[in-house]
Amino acid sequence: MTATRSIALRDVVTALDAELRTLDIPDFPGAVNGLQVANDGDVTRVAVAVDASLAAVSEAAAQKADLLIVHHGLFWSGAQPIVGVTHQKYRALLEHNVAVYSTHLPLDAHPTLGNNVLLAEALGLTPSRGFGRFKTLDIAVAGDSDIESETLVARAIEFSARYGGSVRTSVPSEGRRTRNWAIVTGGGASTDTLAEARARGIDTLIVGEGPHHTTVEAREHDLLVIYAGHYATETLGVQALGKWLGERFGLPWTFLHLPTGS
Numbered sequence: 591m592t593a594t595r596s597i598a599l600r601d602v603v604t605a606l607d608a609e610l611r612t613l614d615i616p617d618f619p620g621a622v623n624g625l626q627v628a629n630d631g632d633v634t635r636v637a638v639a640v641d642a643s644l645a646a647v648s649e650a651a652a653q654k655a656d657l658l659i660v661h662h663g664l665f666w667s668g669a670q671p672i673v674g675v676t677h678q679k680y681r682a683l684l685e686h687n688v689a690v691y692s693t694h695l696p697l698d699a700h701p702t703l704g705n706n707v708l709l710a711e712a713l714g715l716t717p718s719r720g721f722g723r724f725k726t727l728d729i730a731v732a733g734d735s736d737i738e739s740e741t742l743v744a745r746a747i748e749f750s751a752r753y754g755g756s757v758r759t760s761v762p763s764e765g766r767r768t769r770n771w772a773i774v775t776g777g778g779a780s781t782d783t784l785a786e787a788r789a790r791g792i793d794t795l796i797v798g799e800g801p802h803h804t805t806v807e808a809r810e811h812d813l814l815v816i817y818a819g820h821y822a823t824e825t826l827g828v829q830a831l832g833k834w835l836g837e838r839f840g841l842p843w844t845f846l847h848l849p850t851g852s
């Protein structure tokens with residue numbers, strides 16, 4: 591029997607912070623990127639998930655992971671009393687010695703492990719420029735193509751279904767061609783991204799989800815928005831990061847697939 595490999599949590603966090611540029615990339619206040627919960631100091635098994643849900647925490651503990659890496663961390667709702675489900679979550683983390691590392695926009699924006707570049711690749715698209723300005727940084731991607739939009743929608747449907755999601759579009763895709771596309775994973779459709787799409791001559795915007803009014807605005811401007819599911823469009827980054835970490839430190843890792851229906 592081989593001994594279980596054990597890496598100092600400190601070293602893992604340092605490597606993640608450097609690779610993801612955690613300290614340099616701006617984000618929303620609730621993101622709290624980086625190490626959110628410590629463990630006793632060592633990592634022997636890594637679990638990755640999209641959300642720091644109670645299900646993810648429980649599954650990580652059941653699999654004896656001592657580090658859980660997530661895209662949506664524990665603090666999105668701001669300061670909360672540690673009662674009810676929140677109490678259950680922290681109790682499970684501390685009892686089972688599971689650290690939590692969260693990476694939101696740093697993971698979206700990463701040039702090779704990022705949700706946006708990897709979704710582009712999965713849909714057969716090649717990014718050539720940035721998109722999705724947030725403060726000082728383009729967190730998403732855009733590029734040129736010349737394909738039937740219907741083909742692209744079909745690829746999105748196939749991709750999303752693999753992760754338990756479904757696809758809807760702002761306008762019918764039949765008869766259209768996608769020549770100038772952009773991708774913003776997760777809650778990517780907003781008045782701002784739609785305005786940016788118009789300013790940059792985008793004809794097809796692929797997102798996870800967006801509020802109802804974005805569909806109305808998109809129709810008014812004859813923009814094809816492909817809503818491919820918040821969860822589905824953000825599954826690739828954490829998996830790539832798990833693989834990267836596994837290879838770098840020789841640690842076993844698993845993806846906790848916990849679809850949310852969104």
Ligand SMILES: [Zn+2]
Pocket residue numbers: 662775776777820824
């Ligand atoms: Zn998200």
